Amino acid sequence: MTTDAATPEIRPPRLDTGPVGWMKKNLFATPTDSVLTLIGLYLIYVLLGGFIDWAILRATWTGADGKACSWEGAGACWPFIWNKLGLFMNGRYPDAERWRIYLTYALALGGLVPLMVPGVPGKLYLSLYMLLVFPVLAFVLLTGGFFGLPAVDTQLWGGLLITLVVACVGIAASFPLGILLALGRRSKLPIIKWASIGFIEIVRGVPLVTMLFFASVMLPLFLPENVTFDKLLRALIGVALFSAAYLAEVIRGGLQAIPRGQLEAGDALGLSYPQKMGLIVLPQALKLVIPGIVNSFIALFKDTSLVLIIGLFDLLGIVQQSVQSDAKWFSPSTSTTGYFFAGVVFWIFCFGMSRYSASIEKRLGAGDRR
Amino acid sequence: MTDLPVSSEKPRRSIVDMIYDPETRGLIFQVLLVVALFALGYEIVTNTIANLKKQNIASGFDFLGRTAGFDIGQRLIDYAPTDSYLRAFWVGLCNTLLVAAIGIVFATIIGFIVGIARLSHNWLISRLALVFVEVVRNMPPLLTLFLFYFAFLKSLPGPKQSIQLPFSSVLNVRGLSLPMPIWQPGSWLIPVALAIGIIASILLGRWANARRIATGQQFPVLWTTLGLIIGLPLLAFLAAGFPVTFDYPVLKGFNYQGGLVILPEFMALLIGLTIYTASFIAEIVRSGIQGVSKGQKEAAAALGFRPGLAMRLVVLPQAMRIVIPPLTNQYLNLTKNSSLAIAIGYPDLVSVFAGTVLNNTNQAIECITITMGVYLVISLVTSFFMNWFNTRMALVER
Numbered sequence: 001m002t003t004d005a006a007t008p009e010i011r012p013p014r015l016d017t018g019p020v021g022w023m024k025k026n027l028f029a030t031p032t033d034s035v036l037t038l039i040g041l042y043l044i045y046v047l048l049g050g051f052i053d054w055a056i057l058r059a060t061w062t063g064a065d066g067k068a069c070s071w072e073g074a075g076a077c078w079p080f081i082w083n084k085l086g087l088f089m090n091g092r093y094p095d096a097e098r099w100r101i102y103l104t105y106a107l108a109l110g111g112l113v114p115l116m117v118p119g120v121p122g123k124l125y126l127s128l129y130m131l132l133v134f135p136v137l138a139f140v141l142l143t144g145g146f147f148g149l150p151a152v153d154t155q156l157w158g159g160l161l162i163t164l165v166v167a168c169v170g171i172a173a174s175f176p177l178g179i180l181l182a183l184g185r186r187s188k189l190p191i192i193k194w195a196s197i198g199f200i201e202i203v204r205g206v207p208l209v210t211m212l213f214f215a216s217v218m219l220p221l222f223l224p225e226n227v228t229f230d231k232l233l234r235a236l237i238g239v240a241l242f243s244a245a246y247l248a249e250v251i252r253g254g255l256q257a258i259p260r261g262q263l264e265a266g267d268a269l270g271l272s273y274p275q276k277m278g279l280i281v282l283p284q285a286l287k288l289v290i291p292g293i294v295n296s297f298i299a300l301f302k303d304t305s306l307v308l309i310i311g312l313f314d315l316l317g318i319v320q321q322s323v324q325s326d327a328k329w330f331s332p333s334t335s336t337t338g339y340f341f342a343g344v345v346f347w348i349f350c351f352g353m354s355r356y357s358a359s360i361e362k363r364l365g366a367g368d369r370r
Numbered sequence: 371m372t373d374l375p376v377s378s379e380k381p382r383r384s385i386v387d388m389i390y391d392p393e394t395r396g397l398i399f400q401v402l403l404v405v406a407l408f409a410l411g412y413e414i415v416t417n418t419i420a421n422l423k424k425q426n427i428a429s430g431f432d433f434l435g436r437t438a439g440f441d442i443g444q445r446l447i448d449y450a451p452t453d454s455y456l457r458a459f460w461v462g463l464c465n466t467l468l469v470a471a472i473g474i475v476f477a478t479i480i481g482f483i484v485g486i487a488r489l490s491h492n493w494l495i496s497r498l499a500l501v502f503v504e505v506v507r508n509m510p511p512l513l514t515l516f517l518f519y520f521a522f523l524k525s526l527p528g529p530k531q532s533i534q535l536p537f538s539s540v541l542n543v544r545g546l547s548l549p550m551p552i553w554q555p556g557s558w559l560i561p562v563a564l565a566i567g568i569i570a571s572i573l574l575g576r577w578a579n580a581r582r583i584a585t586g587q588q589f590p591v592l593w594t595t596l597g598l599i600i601g602l603p604l605l606a607f608l609a610a611g612f613p614v615t616f617d618y619p620v621l622k623g624f625n626y627q628g629g630l631v632i633l634p635e636f637m638a639l640l641i642g643l644t645i646y647t648a649s650f651i652a653e654i655v656r657s658g659i660q661g662v663s664k665g666q667k668e669a670a671a672a673l674g675f676r677p678g679l680a681m682r683l684v685v686l687p688q689a690m691r692i693v694i695p696p697l698t699n700q701y702l703n704l705t706k707n708s709s710l711a712i713a714i715g716y717p718d719l720v721s722v723f724a725g726t727v728l729n730n731t732n733q734a735i736e737c738i739t740i741t742m743g744v745y746l747v748i749s750l751v752t753s754f755f756m757n758w759f760n761t762r763m764a765l766v767e768r
Binding site: 013026027029033036037038041043044188189190191192194202204205206207208209210213214217218221222223224226267273298302303305306308309316320323324332335336339342343346347351358 | 392396399400403404407413414417420421422424427444490491492493494495498507508509510511512513516517520521525634702706707710712713720724728734735738741742743746749750
């Protein structure tokens with residue numbers, strides 16, 4: 001009788017592998033775990049069940065006004081959204097001119113998408129297009145008054161258009177100022193340093209609401225009598241100053257991460273301060289803080305909803321105005337439906353950007369680990 | 371041998387040399403900045419004076435003493451429309467501080483629970499926490515406020531159909547009415563007992579710590595502290611013979627009278643700020659815990675700590691060092707975000723002072739400056755306190 005025959009292979013107990021094993025390990029490992037899992041399942045049942053019930057089973061899908069959604073126990077009022085979609089997207093921008101908004105979006109996407117996808121060539125030209133050509137095109141297209149395009153007053157703008165304009169112009173305008181403030185804060189010259197610190201800390205210490213109030217009621221007093229400018233521009237100034245202070249701190253983080261040797265090498269090559277900063281330090285520092293900049297942009301994007309306090313109607317503002325004061329669409333579920341829609345749009349933008357920021361962070365990290 | 375002429379003067383510097391001298395150039399830039407700032411300031415001041423004169427707006431802070439003439443829905447200190455604007459300012463400030471303080475407490479509790487749940491071994495729990503964080507923090511806080519205020523609290527039934535809650539509380543469209551405790555004579559014993567309890571537990575904690583360092587013996591500090599802080603006031607309460615009665619909300623006519631009324635505006639603001647900030651705190655706590663090196667946890671396990679104890683005694687104290695600075699930022703953000711109150715009509719500082727008072731008096735510069743100043747002071751005081759706390763918690767390297 002031989003003894004070197006392999007002992008028969010014993011398969012792991014059935015209950016430790018497969019879905020049952022996974023559940024045993026991840027959901028019911030200990031009694032406490034089991035209780036937590038059951039509570040979690042109940043929560044999911046209540047929340048998800050309630051949501052499906054509200055959004056699908058008891059929802060109203062068609063109708064011409066609020067009466068259609070006013071039946072006993074009615075859920076979401078979707079016809080309200082279909083009906084108001086144009087208003088929510090573009091405000092009271094004239095119907096005949098809306099193609100200009102869509103063309104602007106297309107031009108922006110045409111530049112941004114290849115810029116954001118790694119490995120697409122010609123990034124330099126794309127950046128130049130986005131920084132120099134696109135703003136001019138967008139301004140001409142949206143405001144009009146040139147080349148036979150009828151002028152559209154900014155009073156008529158609204159909805160997602162205002163949200164995007166305020167957020168994008170805010171971040172773009174605050175970028176140069178943020179860089180200057182960040183450099184100023186790290187400067188060895190005391191007056192420049194303390195002026196930068198003062199500005200940054202004052203702005204970061206107050207809420208955006210007060211900055212918007214400042215821009216809308218105080219700023220006009222500061223200007224010569226004959227100079228007036230519209231509400232949107234005032235809001236943009238408030239937002240840009242506000243976001244510059246936050247951006248400055250993000251960029252300062254990047255500047256601090258650049259080793260001193262880089263600056264000393266610049267000195268050794270006899271470069272001037274602008275050359276050292278512009279050619280050596282800033283390109284490295286800005287690359288490091290791209291995720292931080294995207295996060296600032298997300299914060300700014302969410303904060304644009306505050307412009308409704310000074311009477312501009314961004315996406316949330318126009319939804320709020322429609323659900324509160326449009327008698328035609330009055331029904332018990334109109335407001336919830338409207339906020340749900342606004343929430344989903346904001347969420348898609350913010351979540352998308354935060355995923356993008358996380359992916360860059362990963363890529364930059366991978367570059368450093370090499 | 372002729373002496374070479376040795377110049378005793380410094381080498382002469384041409385203007386060009388001076389421009390290329392970094393120090394001189396720095397000086398020039400700074401002078402330019404000062405001149406530019408002064409020019410800007412001068413321009414602003416002259417324009418403002420001209421504008422104010424033209425629009426017939428008074429300047430100065432005299433208006434603070436004038437009669438306000440408007441009512442405020444929620445007040446922690448006595449206030450009537452006949453009081454001054456200054457009084458209205460204090461009412462608004464108290465309301466801001468109230469909602470910020472309560473919001474910070476709740477946001478911290480929820481944030482820590484969700485943050486720890488994010489790292490749970492239970493797959494379902496960690497996923498639920500993830501969904502909460504990702505849903506809430508990617509939406510504007512104002513939207514959360516509107517949702518709670520207009521869609522939920524404002525669509526509650528009227529006073530007659532109020533929702534009855536335990537302890538005679540009622541919830542309706544006018545807010546949440548709770549029974550209000552009315553303290554009778556003799557109740558002064560309770561706060562005194564509480565103060566004694568707190569002082570005693572601090573002393574006890576020090577003594578226990580000193581003894582542990584000297585002898586290594588443990589003392590059940592947690593239980594004795596709880597006993598002192600809760601038990602002593604409870605004893606005082608019993609000793610004074612239950613010196614409290616309750617004022618219950620009662621339906622009279624069309625509305626509930628009496629009791630402690632919590633306005634729907636306050637509830638909406640509190641809920642909105644709390645869950646928004648909690649989602650950020652949760653992420654901070656998660657990254658803080660993950661920032662503690664794995665070896666610490668393994669070492670604790672090797673010493674025989676159970677996971678819960680290892681978390682409490684080994685991981686969390688170290689995570690706190692990473693967590694405190696961003697946590698401070700979130701507290702400040704919550705305080706600043708409480709200014710969103712103006713959008714739903716909760717009478718906070720911004721809504722009372724930069725809203726109503728500004729509209730009544732037209733003194734934009736004074737109102738906005740004071741409001742901004744208050745937030746600045748709050749920010750500076752908080753960061754000062756947190757920096758002090760942070761240095762106390764910081765790792766003392768040997």
